[in-house]
Amino acid sequence: MIMVRWVLKGLQTGIKTTSYPRREELASGVSPGLPEGKREPRDGALSVISRCPTYALRQVGQQILVDYRRCIHCFRCVRGVQDVLGWNLGYEWAAYMNKNDGPPPKLEKVFGRSLHIFFVDGGACNACISELEQLNKPFYNIHRLGFFVTPTPRKADILLIAGPVTDHMRFSIQKAYAGMPTPKRVLAVGACGLSGGIFGPSFASEGGVQKLIPLDVGVPGCPPPPLAMIHGLLLAVSRKPPASLTSSGSVDGRKKS
Numbered sequence: 203m204i205m206v207r208w209v210l211k212g213l214q215t216g217i218k219t220t221s222y223p224r225r226e227e228l229a230s231g232v233s234p235g236l237p238e239g240k241r242e243p244r245d246g247a248l249s250v251i252s253r254c255p256t257y258a259l260r261q262v263g264q265q266i267l268v269d270y271r272r273c274i275h276c277f278r279c280v281r282g283v284q285d286v287l288g289w290n291l292g293y294e295w296a297a298y299m300n301k302n303d304g305p306p307p308k309l310e311k312v313f314g315r316s317l318h319i320f321f322v323d324g325g326a327c328n329a330c331i332s333e334l335e336q337l338n339k340p341f342y343n344i345h346r347l348g349f350f351v352t353p354t355p356r357k358a359d360i361l362l363i364a365g366p367v368t369d370h371m372r373f374s375i376q377k378a379y380a381g382m383p384t385p386k387r388v389l390a391v392g393a394c395g396l397s398g399g400i401f402g403p404s405f406a407s408e409g410g411v412q413k414l415i416p417l418d419v420g421v422p423g424c425p426p427p428p429l430a431m432i433h434g435l436l437l438a439v440s441r442k443p444p445a446s447l448t449s450s451g452s453v454d455g456r457k458k459s
Contacts, residue, residue, distance in 0.1 A: 219343050222429055223436060227293075233427045234275050236295065238288035239449035240266040250285055253278040256393070256400055259287075268449040270295065271396035271410075274424035293427055296434035297444045299390075299417045317439065318350050320358035322378050325368030325407060329425040330392040334364065336428045349435055355381040360438055364425075366394040366401045367408035379415045387438045391421040391431055396447075399424060422447060 220227050237259075240247075247266055251259040258272035259279060266287065279287045323331060337344045338351065352358050355378040367375060379388065390411040393399040403409030411417050421434035436442040 218341060219346070220341055220429070222432065223347075223442060227429055232429055233291050233293040234423070235289050235291040236270060236273055236275070236422070237268050237279050237449070238290050239268055240285075240287050247285060250279050250283050250287065253283065256397075269397075270422035270447050270449065271420065272393055272399070273422060274393050274399060293429040294433045294442065295423060295426060295430045295445050296419055296421045296437045296442075297447045298437070299412060299420050316348050316350065317359045318352040318357055319360045319362050319435075320352055320355045320378060320382070321362045321364075322371070322375055324363050324365030324371045324375060324395065324411065325401075326365035326392065326394060327401075330364035330394075333425045333428055334362075334391070334431065337431060342428045342432065344432065344435065347432070347436070355379075356383070358382050359386060360435070361386065361388045363388065363390050363395055363411050364392050366398045366403075367411055367414055368401075369406050372408070372414060375411070375414060387418045388415060389419045389421065389434050389438055390417055391423070391426055391434065393422060393424045396420045396422055420447065 220229075220232075241264060247261055251261060251266065254272075255276060255278070256272040256274055258269045258274075260267055260269070268287070280289055321334065336342055337349075344350075349360075355361065359382075361379055361382060363375060365371070379386075388411065390396055394401055394410070396410050396412075398404070398407060398409035401407050403413075408414055412420075419434050419438045421430050423430055426434075433442055433445075437444055
């Protein structure tokens with residue numbers, strides 16, 4: 203009897219799934235946000251820049267720019283300082299890594315909307331992996347967008363990598379990439395996958411995936427939220443426009459109040 207009640211309740215409530223990318227997701231808590239660049243900083247600019255532990259901030263002329271490949275959401279540029287940076291609560295962060303080559307041809311022309319993802323843990327701290335696990339759950343449900351996870355690179359269209367590429371994972375990542383059929387895409391998620399984050403480059407890890415194999419799409423964040431990863435997947439198949447990996451003096455998007 204109790205089971206019947208749960209089934210009825212489920213049917214009445216319906217499955218709660220985000221409407222993104224059809225509509226912007228405005229629910230609270232879906233994004234930790236990223237710092238914005240700042241125009242005409244006051245005299246305290248250097249003190250703000252020096253607080254960044256991953257050197258993601260730099261001053262260029264009369265602007266503070268943010269390198270999103272390095273940002274780890276530590277909030278040190280907006281907490282405990284006078285000339286704080288703005289904060290953007292958007293989540294469409296993914297960008298093409300080889301801008302000179304332009305956007306890659308659509309995978310969908312070959313596969314329609316049924317693309318398979320093979321994931322490799324390149325020595326991640328588990329934060330990105332925890333967010334990745336949400337993609338198959340009802341709220342995000344990437345199956346509705348035509349993305350599916352495969353346990354073998356030989357059936358994969360997209361190689362998804364998290365982590366700074368530690369020593370013991372170099373060969374595994376190269377082998378997975380070589381084992382994929384063409385055409386294929388490589389997508390790196392997280393600051394570690396793009397720049398090494400706080401772990402690399404070092405004697406034990408690379409400075410990101412791009413130093414090992416060709417990288418098509420990068421999703422910054424530490425960790426990036428599931429919606430940012432979905433934006434990266436959509437970008438990999440040219441179904442969404444790219445963002446920029448470097449801030450301008452100001453960034454459009456939902457602002458933190």
